[in-house]
Amino acid sequence: MKIVRDLIDKVKPNFQKGGKLYFLHSTFDAFETFFFVPNHVTKKGAHIRDAIDLKRTMIFVVLAMVPALMFGIYNVGYQHYLSSGADVSFWEIALYGLMKVVPIIVVSYVTCLAVEFTAAQIKGHTINEGVLVTGMLIPLVMPPDIPLWMVAVASVFSIIFAKEVFGGTGMNFLNPALVARAFIFFAYPAEISGDKVWIAEKADAFSGATPLGLAASGNFEQLPDVQTMIIGLMPGSIGETSKIAILLGAIILLFTGIASARIMISAVIGLLSTGLLFNALGLNAFMEVPAYQHLLMGGFLFGAVFMATDPVSASQTPTGKIIYGFLIGFFTMMIRVVNPAYPEGTMLAILLMNVFAPLIDFYVVDSNIKRRLKRVKQVVKS
Amino acid sequence: MPKVIKIKRGLDIKLKGKAKCEVVSVDNSGLFAIRPIDFPNVIAKLLLKEGDLVKVGSPIFYSKNDEQIKFCSPVSGTIKEIVRGDKRKLLEITIESDNLMEKVAPIDVSNLNADFIQKELMEKGYWPAIRQRPFHIIANPAEKPKAIFISGFDSAPLAPDYEFVFAQRISEIQRGIDIIAKLTEGKVHFSTHQVLNGKDSIFANLKNVEMHTFSGPHPSGNIGTQIHHIDPLNKGEAVWYINLSDVVNIGHFFTTGEVQYEKIIALCGSEVENPKYYKVTSGVSLAKISKPNPEVFTRMISGNVLTGSQISENGFLGFYDSQFTLIPEGNYYEFFGWIMPGFNKFSLSKTFFSWLTPNKEYALDSNYHGELRNFVVTGQYEKVFPWDIMPQQLIKSMIIKDFDQMEKLGILEVAEEDFALCEFICTSKMELQEIVRNSIDDFMKEMI
Numbered sequence: 001m002k003i004v005r006d007l008i009d010k011v012k013p014n015f016q017k018g019g020k021l022y023f024l025h026s027t028f029d030a031f032e033t034f035f036f037v038p039n040h041v042t043k044k045g046a047h048i049r050d051a052i053d054l055k056r057t058m059i060f061v062v063l064a065m066v067p068a069l070m071f072g073i074y075n076v077g078y079q080h081y082l083s084s085g086a087d088v089s090f091w092e093i094a095l096y097g098l099m100k101v102v103p104i105i106v107v108s109y110v111t112c113l114a115v116e117f118t119a120a121q122i123k124g125h126t127i128n129e130g131v132l133v134t135g136m137l138i139p140l141v142m143p144p145d146i147p148l149w150m151v152a153v154a155s156v157f158s159i160i161f162a163k164e165v166f167g168g169t170g171m172n173f174l175n176p177a178l179v180a181r182a183f184i185f186f187a188y189p190a191e192i193s194g195d196k197v198w199i200a201e202k203a204d205a206f207s208g209a210t211p212l213g214l215a216a217s218g219n220f221e222q223l224p225d226v227q228t229m230i231i232g233l234m235p236g237s238i239g240e241t242s243k244i245a246i247l248l249g250a251i252i253l254l255f256t257g258i259a260s261a262r263i264m265i266s267a268v269i270g271l272l273s274t275g276l277l278f279n280a281l282g283l284n285a286f287m288e289v290p291a292y293q294h295l296l297m298g299g300f301l302f303g304a305v306f307m308a309t310d311p312v313s314a315s316q317t318p319t320g321k322i323i324y325g326f327l328i329g330f331f332t333m334m335i336r337v338v339n340p341a342y343p344e345g346t347m348l349a350i351l352l353m354n355v356f357a358p359l360i361d362f363y364v365v366d367s368n369i370k371r372r373l374k375r376v377k378q379v380v381k382s
Numbered sequence: 383m384p385k386v387i388k389i390k391r392g393l394d395i396k397l398k399g400k401a402k403c404e405v406v407s408v409d410n411s412g413l414f415a416i417r418p419i420d421f422p423n424v425i426a427k428l429l430l431k432e433g434d435l436v437k438v439g440s441p442i443f444y445s446k447n448d449e450q451i452k453f454c455s456p457v458s459g460t461i462k463e464i465v466r467g468d469k470r471k472l473l474e475i476t477i478e479s480d481n482l483m484e485k486v487a488p489i490d491v492s493n494l495n496a497d498f499i500q501k502e503l504m505e506k507g508y509w510p511a512i513r514q515r516p517f518h519i520i521a522n523p524a525e526k527p528k529a530i531f532i533s534g535f536d537s538a539p540l541a542p543d544y545e546f547v548f549a550q551r552i553s554e555i556q557r558g559i560d561i562i563a564k565l566t567e568g569k570v571h572f573s574t575h576q577v578l579n580g581k582d583s584i585f586a587n588l589k590n591v592e593m594h595t596f597s598g599p600h601p602s603g604n605i606g607t608q609i610h611h612i613d614p615l616n617k618g619e620a621v622w623y624i625n626l627s628d629v630v631n632i633g634h635f636f637t638t639g640e641v642q643y644e645k646i647i648a649l650c651g652s653e654v655e656n657p658k659y660y661k662v663t664s665g666v667s668l669a670k671i672s673k674p675n676p677e678v679f680t681r682m683i684s685g686n687v688l689t690g691s692q693i694s695e696n697g698f699l700g701f702y703d704s705q706f707t708l709i710p711e712g713n714y715y716e717f718f719g720w721i722m723p724g725f726n727k728f729s730l731s732k733t734f735f736s737w738l739t740p741n742k743e744y745a746l747d748s749n750y751h752g753e754l755r756n757f758v759v760t761g762q763y764e765k766v767f768p769w770d771i772m773p774q775q776l777i778k779s780m781i782i783k784d785f786d787q788m789e790k791l792g793i794l795e796v797a798e799e800d801f802a803l804c805e806f807i808c809t810s811k812m813e814l815q816e817i818v819r820n821s822i823d824d825f826m827k828e829m830i
Contacts, residue, residue, distance in 0.1 A: 035717065037749070038750070042712075046806045047683055047707075047709065048748065049749070049752075049811065051751045052752070053750075053809060053811065059720055059721055169756060255732055258733065311758055312758055314760070368772055369791065375614060
């Protein structure tokens with residue numbers, strides 16, 4: 001580490017004000033702070049500061065996604081060989097999964113970082129760490145057979161138009177990874193919906209439909225059993241299938257205090273209570289699918305744990321978070337069950353609530369203002 | 383047993399170097415100072431020049447806003463230097479003490495009425511000790527406060543233990559309270575912290591006050607928190623508050639008629655070899671009681687690590703401060719700090735493995751541990767801000783200078799120190815105290 005430090009110190013003057021490479025200072029900064037937490041000391045205000053910063057926060061979100069990623073890699077291989085009927089070892093399965101998933105991750109990260117660096121360079125601001133999370137979220141919500149160029153186009157689109165145009169991480173109002181998925185969903189629907197895309201290089205004879213696909217087409221008797229849906233050995237987006245892996249991530253996020261438990265829990269409650277209401281109504285066969293199975297199908301749990309909790313695009317007030325989460329669960333069910341066009345509702349529900357989050361916050365803040373004003377009136381009366 | 387006000391949202395930062403219960407008396411030779419920068423919203427008008435002789439209690443400057451509010455010399459001697467900064471802003475006035483402590487003429491304390499008390503407090507430099515909300519500035523003597531608050535404990539990191547410091551001063555505190563109570567038609571509120579070992583607080587038997595008991599972590603000892611939970615401030619009202627050490631001095635002044643500006647302060651922090659208490663006169667210099675190790679970079683602070691001001695090794699104690707804190711300077715690089723396990727890192731979040739040792743004391747330094755970012759994380763300020771005020775929304779309204787919204791969200795109630803813990807835990811490393819102070823100053827200008 002001494003060598004790295006010496007090297008950085010040697011080239012640093014070039015990138016500082018007056019240096020000939022000053023125009024690249026954002027990029028240099030990003031690399032320096034990647035290796036070293038800077039030696040900045042407090043100048044005003046509190047003299048000591050909590051050890052956490054945004055890098056650490058974002059890295060922990062990425063770490064929390066690792067179980068889902070690992071399982072996703074295995075499942076991609078597993079589903080492939082299951083469809084072709086070949087009997088192969090664990091390592092062959094894992095290797096196949098790696099060969100499919102790693103390129104998607106690489107493409108996603110490279111394009112996201114390229115856009116982020118370019119934007120930072122143009123605007124002269126520092127590289128924001130939010131891109132680390134986005135770069136990992138995008139692959140996890142993609143089907144394994146997605147063409148790589150599509151990942152690249154979607155990543156570029158989402159980072160530019162969902163984030164940078166608003167001023168970078170912290171200023172965006174939509175979750176960039178979801179925008180990337182929505183972009184592909186609407187621009188290239190054949191590549192991200194239907195029964196063909198969820199298993200890499202699927203043999204034609206094999207069905208390969210996701211549980212939600214089966215439910216939407218009315219084939220309820222073919223739904224996988226609950227155990228399979230919890231473990232996650234079923235077709236689906238790379239990161240979304242294993243509920244155990246996602247729960248591990250949720251535990252990491254909640255224990256470290258990074259993600260909001262209010263959002264996660266109220267989203268689950270929103271989904272379950274809407275599901276129970278549908279069960280009670282029972283107007284059609286889809287409404288009769290037990291509510292808890294909706295929790296296990298599709299990308300809801302993944303979305304609730306990793307995407308709805310994105311603090312920038314979510315509601316920011318404590319009460320607002322509960323409303324926001326609940327409505328995500330509610331709209332997920334509405335889109336899944338009542339709307340026949342899209343089998344999966346999580347993505348659209350979260351994006352919809354991203355848009356409404358500021359409105360929710362407005363009313364929560366307003367109620368705080370009113371409550372505090374009431375206090376004045378009481379004083380005047382007494 | 384009175385009702386205990388429980389503060390749940392807060393944080394006690396456990397630091398190394400707590401002062402031992404032992405008081406060392408220090409003589410009054412050497413340099414002392416009074417710092418106009420300690421008083422927000424005060425434009426100082428000097429009454430003396432360099433080389434002039436002063437006694438204990440001689441006015442040195444007054445406030446341009448109210449000429450009656452005087453700021454007095456804590457010692458006798460000569461004015462050594464008038465230090466100015468940018469735009470000739472007065473930074474500090476240093477006084478070379480002759481160690482004789484020759485005092486100004488005593489007053490007659492036989493006949494005390496409110497007007498006389500107020501006049502003498504302003505004349506003898508005690509008035510600046512009384513501050514007010516809204517705005518966290520020196521109290522406006524033309525107003526009548528709805529209540530006066532005194533905190534009987536300080537919950538800040540390494541703060542002096544009031545139960546120890548004021549154990550011998552109860553009669554002076556009682557006298558001071560009786561005097562101060564004449565300044566308001568409302569109540570005088572006195573808060574103590576719940577004592578865990580079943581002992582009563584030494585302040586339990588004070589008269590002429592309404593006693594309150596708080597429990598829970600910092601900022602339970604912040605006067606703003608106490609006001610908010612006892613009798614919150616509304617628009618059009620004012621409340622006053624005063625530090626306990628000033629109550630002692632005022633009590634002494636109105637008992638004997640003689641001025642006194644004493645304090646018992648703590649010298650603490652991980653860079654102090656032998657942390658303990660010192661009995662000093664207000665405005666004492668750090669050099670008088672401590673010499674920091676020249677071989678290590680030391681951050682010297684007048685006040686506590688959250689709200690204090692940085693001083694040099696010859697710097698002076700701030701007017702409202704009752705401790706010097708010395709911690710290591712954090713001017714080092716840390717290799718891959720964002721991924722290391724961090725057993726030695728203190729954090730409210732559990733992203734560092736220091737959560738395994740919750741009772742450990744830390745030697746925290748002045749490193750930022752990161753860089754300034756936009757707001758990203760939400761809901762973290764609320765964890766350490768025990769108010770019915772939305773901290774992040776208030777700060778945002780301050781950043782965009784929406785004065786209307788600031789007022790609605792509670793700027794009249796808060797002071798910069800109330801946001802110190804939020805600033806400490808802020809993931810985006812925002813300078814919240816500066817934002818709050820500047821906004822309060824701008825808000826006051828806007829109101830005129």
